[in-house]
Structure formats: structure tokens, C-alpha cells
Amino acid sequence: KNEVEQSPQNLTAQEGEFITINCSYSVGISALHWLQQHPGGGIVSLFMLSSGKKKHGRLIATINIQEKHSSLHITASHPRDSAVYICAVSKETSGSRLTFGEGTQLTVNP
């Protein structure tokens, strides 16, 4: 079993819908990261969090340390949000090194 599991693997939404992507992990962590991989392949960091909630524009990331679970929400989704969203954790035993989930392919249709 992977140490970082994401769901769903694939998600199709209509423009304007509220989207939730989930990430569960089974190890002790010092931080959780959400990343976005564009259709062209580039990867950018969206959030890094170790507790609570962070918001940037229409994106919100939450984490529940006790339940070992994080969610990424997208409000008022838009076709330009179509991308692969990747959850990764910095394990307590691994310093800055990341352990990645398999990613969630999001497609937002107009």
C-alpha cells in the first residue's frame, strides 16, 4: 500500500462546480504539499501546510493531522484549472525529501 493515497484518480467537472480532491497518508509527517502539473508537464507548488487551512485565490487546502487527511478544494472551477493535482508529504524521518501520491487528473469542461 502506498504511503500517500489520493482520490479520485480522475475527476471531470463542469465549469463553475466546487471540486474536492482528497489525500490520505499513513506516516508521520512534518508537512504536506499540494502541487499542480500543467498539461505541458511543468510542476508548480500550490501549498505547503502542516496544520489548519490555507487559501490562495479560488484554491483552499486543509489538513487534519489526527486523521492523516488533507483536501484540496477549488471553488468556481474553470477550464484552465484542468491539470494533474499531486499530493506529497515530507515524512518526519526524511527531512525535506518528498513522498508523492499518484496524482488526480482533473478535467473541467466549459
Next chain:
Amino acid sequence: NAGVTQTPKFRILKIGQSMTLQCTQDMNHNYMYWYRQDPGMGLKLIYYSVGAGITDKGEVPNGYNVSRSTTEDFPLRLELAAPSQTSVYFCASSYLRGGIYSNQPQHFGDGTRLSIL
């Protein structure tokens, strides 16, 4: 600032050939990483470096070598290319201060798509 620059973007190799994937960053980051991404799988760490002259193995180091002679550059070498090394390779960097457990976001290059035939 260019950030993290990887070259080449695409390459086709024959089995047994060697090549070096280049990675350079202009953000004065101390930590650098090499990952590979295979279809349907999460990124896997190949090698990483915590500073010039210091490198260490990640999860999947077999068949690869790295060096870190300067803060800016972290090349990845494939000595005898094998079909199993067909993948997309990403270089990343981050700046850590206050000890190895002070996390910061990683900055990624655009990737090198490598096919070995």
C-alpha cells in the same frame, strides 16, 4: 530569474548509450533533487543533494549517478541506458534554513522526456 532549468527537453537514446541530463538553478538553493515520473505512478526520488559536494541516494538510484560541484548545477548521468529508464525526469530545488527539518516548497524544472529504444 530563470528558476530551475533542465536540458534537453526531449531525447531518444539507444540501449547502452550514455548521457547526462543537465539541471541548473539560479535561486541559490542549497537542496537539489532528481525525480523520475512514470505513467500512472507518483514521482520517485532518484538522488538528492544538500549542498555542493554532498549527494545521497533516493528511492530508485540504480543505473544513475550524480555530482554537485557547484551550488547551481546538479547533473544526472545515465551510464548504460536501459529501456526501464524511459521516463520523464524532473529536477527540483529548495532552500532549507534552520536545519534539515525546516520545510520549504520545492521549485521544479520543466522536465526531460527520455526514451530508450
